[in-house]
Amino acid sequence: MQPTIVTYLKPSSSPKIVVLNGVTAVGKSTLFKNAFQRPQFKDMFGFSVSHTTRKPRFNEVDGIDYHFVSEEEFEELAQAGAFLEHTRNHGNRYGTSFKALEEVLKTKNVLLDLDYKGAVSLKQAQLKQKQLYVLIRPPTWEAFIERLRKRGTETEEEIQRRLQTAVQETDFFDSNRGFYDVEIVNHMLDSAVEHFCGLLEGFIVQ
Numbered sequence: 001m002q003p004t005i006v007t008y009l010k011p012s013s014s015p016k017i018v019v020l021n022g023v024t025a026v027g028k029s030t031l032f033k034n035a036f037q038r039p040q041f042k043d044m045f046g047f048s049v050s051h052t053t054r055k056p057r058f059n060e061v062d063g064i065d066y067h068f069v070s071e072e073e074f075e076e077l078a079q080a081g082a083f084l085e086h087t088r089n090h091g092n093r094y095g096t097s098f099k100a101l102e103e104v105l106k107t108k109n110v111l112l113d114l115d116y117k118g119a120v121s122l123k124q125a126q127l128k129q130k131q132l133y134v135l136i137r138p139p140t141w142e143a144f145i146e147r148l149r150k151r152g153t154e155t156e157e158e159i160q161r162r163l164q165t166a167v168q169e170t171d172f173f174d175s176n177r178g179f180y181d182v183e184i185v186n187h188m189l190d191s192a193v194e195h196f197c198g199l200l201e202g203f204i205v206q
């Protein structure tokens with residue numbers, strides 16, 4: 001058997017941001033979870049802590065799982081432009097703040113799984129850290145619908161809502177191809193993970 005050669009990457013002195021965009025259920029989290037299991041990415045990436053108006057669950061810690069804030073606090077932050085993206089889901093608000101992002105960037109690279117509006121607002125913010133914008137595409141529309149249904153995590157109503165959003169998002173992706181540094185078609189998972197890992201390595205050692 002051939003020995004496996006692993007190149008360990010040096011912790012970066014200039015942390016960078018990787019942004020993932022793609023329709024729901026295209027496999028964004030599957031891709032980055034697979035990539036981050038590889039030893040060369042151990043401790044290389046951090047995730048920013050989101051704000052939410054949802055009440056903490058019994059095992060959740062403020063500042064670690066989420067920044068738990070009231071509706072009023074959230075609204076004030078939103079008005080002040082503190083969030084690179086924010087949304088309301090099942091009555092609760094969720095947001096990714098520029099401050100939380102900068103906090104992680106003090107020591108680590110950051111991977112952000114954003115919707116395209118979040119990606120646009122991040123690019124507009126012209127942060128000093130280097131950014132890589134990656135668009136994940138499904139091999140076909142049918143394959144994407146099958147993944148969404150097979151995942152089994154949404155009600156039929158939620159699936160229909162996500163499909164509508166996916167149509168709008170795909171419009172944006174098709175008409176703004178230049179926005180992204182690279183597109184990965186998540187057809188065969190192994191090849192997509194390989195492609196993604198190669199990209200990450202090339203980007204974070206720059």
Ligand SMILES: Nc1ncnc2c1ncn2[C@@H]1O[C@H](COP(=O)(O)OP(=O)(O)OP(=O)(O)O)[C@@H](O)[C@H]1O
Pocket residue numbers: 022023024025026027028029030031147148150151186187188189190192
């Ligand atoms: N290449 C692939 N081939 C087949 N199934 C896949 C592939 N990649 C991911 N999947 C499956 O598709 C489903 C959706 O993947 P995942 O949850 O990672 O998507 P996502 O883009 O992170 O979704 P969301 O944006 O809704 O959180 C999962 O059940 C996953 O196992």
